[in-house]
Structure formats: structure tokens, C-alpha cells
Amino acid sequence: MxxxxxxxxxxxxxxxxxxxxxxxxxxxxxxxxxxxxxxxxxxxxxxxxxxxxxxxxxxxxxxxxxxxxxxxxxxxxxxxxVAKSTAMQGTVRMGVSETIAHSWLPQLVEQVSGVYPALNLELEIDISVNLSEKLIDHEVDIALLIGPVTQPGILNQKLCCYPLIWVASPRLGIENRRMSLSELATWPIVTYPRKTQPHTVIRSLIDPINHSTRIHSSSSLSNIIRMTIDGLGVSALPEEILEKELRSGDLIQLDVDVEMPDLEFNAAFRGGPGATVVQAISELAVDAAQR
Incomplete structure (x- = not known):
């Protein structure tokens, strides 16, 4: 046996x-x-x-x-x-939110490879809603995603928080002054897909003020950034992933009198047999996020 x-x-x-x-x-x-x-x-x-x-x-x-x-x-x-880290073999399937993929994922992969050189990582980049379902269905072993996964047997470890800032393309000609949410709602909004935290929050803020505001959603973070640069609408995105666009002037930060809740990221994994390795990877993820 x-x-x-x-x-x-x-x-x-x-x-x-x-x-x-x-x-x-x-x-x-x-x-x-x-x-x-x-x-x-x-x-x-x-x-x-x-x-x-x-x-x-x-x-x-x-x-x-x-x-x-x-x-x-x-x-x-x-x-x-007991065993050397080089003896830890096999494959760990890791689901990753695109926001993390755009920020510190390369550092995490480098750390995992350094600690467990014989361990293979299978990366799957997706939106948090899908990653949660894949973790529950055993399609991934660990998920780095927005919010906790509230299912029996799933353990969650807090990784980091990303504040959201409102940004727009200079070509929209929006004045550099403090604006109200109702003024912001006169522009189309480009955001994350339905059922995600940012989309739900934006809907709850905008609908009571201007139900006719167009909200364009995309499951691709790169596409959201591209659409915003092209002037198709304003967006609320993590400042950490917009350093290049803000520095080059492709995007400008807007001064809006309403704050969006932070994006709170967690490492979620199933407890029980085999959880030792994924828990160790989640701790490496905490370290990578803090760095």
C-alpha cells in the first residue's frame, strides 16, 4: 500500500x-x-x-x-x-487574480522555485468569481483572489489590500478639480465583470444617482486599462498596477468625493491532506505581497 x-x-x-x-x-x-x-x-x-x-x-x-x-x-x-525542500515534488495548480498577475506574481513564482525547486506550478489567471468556483470544485489547489472563499473546509489567509483610484484618459478633457459622484456618473464607466466586488460597489453607488450611466465591463484587466486609455470611460483601478500609465500621462487620476472600498486579496486553499505545501505557498505569497 x-x-x-x-x-x-x-x-x-x-x-x-x-x-x-x-x-x-x-x-x-x-x-x-x-x-x-x-x-x-x-x-x-x-x-x-x-x-x-x-x-x-x-x-x-x-x-x-x-x-x-x-x-x-x-x-x-x-x-x-523532515525532508529537504528539494524532495518536495509534484504539481500545484494555482489560480491567480489578474490584478496580482500584473503586480507581484513573478516574485512569488521565483520564491516558490527557490524554496521548492522540484515543485511544478500550473498557473491559471482568471477573475476572482471563477477562481472561487474552481477551488471549490477541486480544479485548483490554491487561489489568490479578491475576498475570502466562504465554504466549509476552505482556509483563507489575508494577503494585501489595494486602494482603488479613479482614472481617465486626458483626451476626455475632464477638468482637474474635485468632482462629485453625480458629475462622475455623466461619463461611461469601465470596470470589472458582473458579480465582482468592484462592479457591485459601482452599481450600488451609481444607480441611485444616474441609472442611465453606461457601465462597460470586461474580464480582462489589460482590456479595462486599454479601454480607459482609449477614452471609452473612466475607471476605478489599483494605483499599483497603473504606475506606467500615470507616469507617461496616458491616464490621469481624478479627484472624486467618494472613496471606493479597497480590494482585499486572500490566499484560499482547502485544508486537510496535502494542505501543508499549499499553506507554505500561501505564506510565501504573503511575503511576496508585503515586499
Whole structure:
């Protein structure tokens, strides 16, 4: 009975599919089936009901899952505490908000590579709403995103806060003076996609004042910046990612009498077996964010 077989068993139990587990552990489906058959032969019991469309655990399988998760957790703790960092192998799938990708992600990747040179990172850049869903569905192992993920079993670690500033293209000819929110609402607004924190906050501020204000949204932060530079509207964005545009004069900061709430970023990951490595990566992310 080896760690690889136990890990395969746990992922089938979590995902309810031999095929999905094969993708997760980077093995062929026949290899996954062979590992489970080997476990069942050793134990002398069936671990899964295979007669239904979604694979489910038998009564003995549910009992074995408790022990398998404990064994994996102990193995991960042992490797983290005793083994050299060069011995930590495998792949960690990390989902990253585009705002972080535009700021300190390269430093984090460099730190992870330095501490765990044998560990592979699979990066997925997406909006926070999607990253939260992917973490819950086991499609990523750790997510660096806006806000916490409030689901049972998910741990959250605060990373950083980014204040938002209102910016616009000089070509719009907006006067350099303090303006009210109602004045700002006469211009179209370019922002993050629906269901994100910035879009929701902007809607709640603007709709009572001017329901006819056009709000253009995009899931691409680069596209939001480009649209704002092109004069398609004003935007509220983190100052940290606009240094080049503000310095070159492609964008100017607006003085608006309303403050947007900060973007609060967290590292979210699932606790339990295998969490030792992703928790260590989250701590490296805190360090990278503070730097």
C-alpha cells in the first residue's frame, strides 16, 4: 500500500470519477484503475460502487477514506518537516487574480522555485468569481483572489489590500478639480465583470444617482486599462498596477468625493491532506505581497 495509491483513492472519492482523478494525479485511467484494484485486493473489500454513473464509496470505502486522509496528512507533514525542500515534488495548480498577475506574481513564482525547486506550478489567471468556483470544485489547489472563499473546509489567509483610484484618459478633457459622484456618473464607466466586488460597489453607488450611466465591463484587466486609455470611460483601478500609465500621462487620476472600498486579496486553499505545501505557498505569497 503506497502513498500514490492512497492519493488516487482520495481523489476518486472527492471527484466521483476515475477519469477526473486520473487528470488530477497526472496518470492514465488504466493506471488509476490498477491502483484501486491493488488496494481492494490488499484489503479484501470493494471500495467503490461502480454500477452507477457517478462512482460512490461503499460502506468500507467511507471507513477507509478516514484512514487514507489521515495517512496522507501525516505523510505531507513528515515531508515538510523532515525532508529537504528539494524532495518536495509534484504539481500545484494555482489560480491567480489578474490584478496580482500584473503586480507581484513573478516574485512569488521565483520564491516558490527557490524554496521548492522540484515543485511544478500550473498557473491559471482568471477573475476572482471563477477562481472561487474552481477551488471549490477541486480544479485548483490554491487561489489568490479578491475576498475570502466562504465554504466549509476552505482556509483563507489575508494577503494585501489595494486602494482603488479613479482614472481617465486626458483626451476626455475632464477638468482637474474635485468632482462629485453625480458629475462622475455623466461619463461611461469601465470596470470589472458582473458579480465582482468592484462592479457591485459601482452599481450600488451609481444607480441611485444616474441609472442611465453606461457601465462597460470586461474580464480582462489589460482590456479595462486599454479601454480607459482609449477614452471609452473612466475607471476605478489599483494605483499599483497603473504606475506606467500615470507616469507617461496616458491616464490621469481624478479627484472624486467618494472613496471606493479597497480590494482585499486572500490566499484560499482547502485544508486537510496535502494542505501543508499549499499553506507554505500561501505564506510565501504573503511575503511576496508585503515586499
Amino acid at each position: 503506497n502513498i500514490r495509491s492512497l492519493e488516487t483513492f482520495v481523489w476518486i472519492a472527492r471527484l466521483g470519477s476515475f477519469r477526473a482523478a486520473a487528470n488530477r494525479v497526472h496518470a492514465s485511467q488504466p493506471s488509476v484503475s490498477a491502483r484501486i484494484s491493488g488496494l481492494e485486493d490488499q484489503l479484501g473489500v470493494e471500495l467503490f460502487n461502480r454500477s452507477v454513473r457517478k462512482v460512490t464509496l461503499t460502506a468500507k470505502g467511507r471507513e477507509f477514506l478516514i484512514y487514507a486522509e489521515k495517512m496522507l496528512a501525516l505523510h505531507a507533514e513528515m515531508m515538510h518537516s
